[in-house]
Amino acid sequence: MNYPELEKLIQVVKDLRRPVTGCPWDLKQTHKSLLKYLIEESYEFIEATESEKSLEMQDELGDVLLQVLLHSTIASQEKTFDLESVAKNLSEKLIRRHPHVFKDPSLATNAEEVVKNWEEIKKEEKQSNGGASSSRIDKSYLNFPALFSANKIGVKTAKLNFDWDNAQQVAYKVEEEWQELKEELVASKISKERVTEEMGDFLFSGAQLARHLGIDPEDCLRQANKKFLRRFNHMERLIEEDGKILEEMNQSEMDVFWDSAKSQEKAAKNN
Structure with missing residues (x-):
């Protein structure tokens, strides 16, 4: 070649x-x-x-x-x-982790078996290199973006049968974490440390709910970010067309244009 x-x-x-x-x-x-x-x-x-x-x-x-x-x-x-x-x-590494391709086809007949074998071989490699972790969950997961990491941790613990049985149970957990967060927000003296902890618990449980629903939480939030920016840009255009300057408007005035942009997007989506 x-x-x-x-x-x-x-x-x-x-x-x-x-x-x-x-x-x-x-x-x-x-x-x-x-x-x-x-x-x-x-x-x-x-x-x-x-x-x-x-x-x-x-x-x-x-x-x-x-x-x-x-x-x-x-x-x-x-x-x-x-x-x-x-x-x-x-x-x-690719040859070593694909024995069903380069050695014996019977070692894996579907994608699920391939993933299982891959993880086993990866674990053996770490042990032979003296890099095996004392925990069954690799701390390297913490190097990933937070939502992505939360999803990977959930996937790993689920394989160890440490997980909720269904999405409804996770939804209850999300509600529980939301209530705990709200309690911190209405406390007589708000603790940033406590709010940070409860917000983290809320986001983590939300990521697990997404996982149980078959949704990638990282992708989910990325799509929400894109939708917000698209709608904000739409609002900016509407404000400009109306001869106004965004920086000179208050929140309630901008909300009118935001709602208009939202309605127009929904109408266009339904057509």
């Missing part, structure tokens, strides 16, 4: 990181300084994917690839690892 454009890209990134003649910005970057860009580019790819825009997906996936190449180039310069070792490690 020949990938001339990929080879060209790898060389371009190396040139950007070349001492003296490279790009000053790229040269000053480290693994840690680049982390925020990896997260940002990943979410931009998610946005493009959800919008089903192939050209944007291609562009954003390229930006994600750039982050992989930058990290690999930095590591190569530090003599810790390089792109070749990254690729070698990944291919070996």
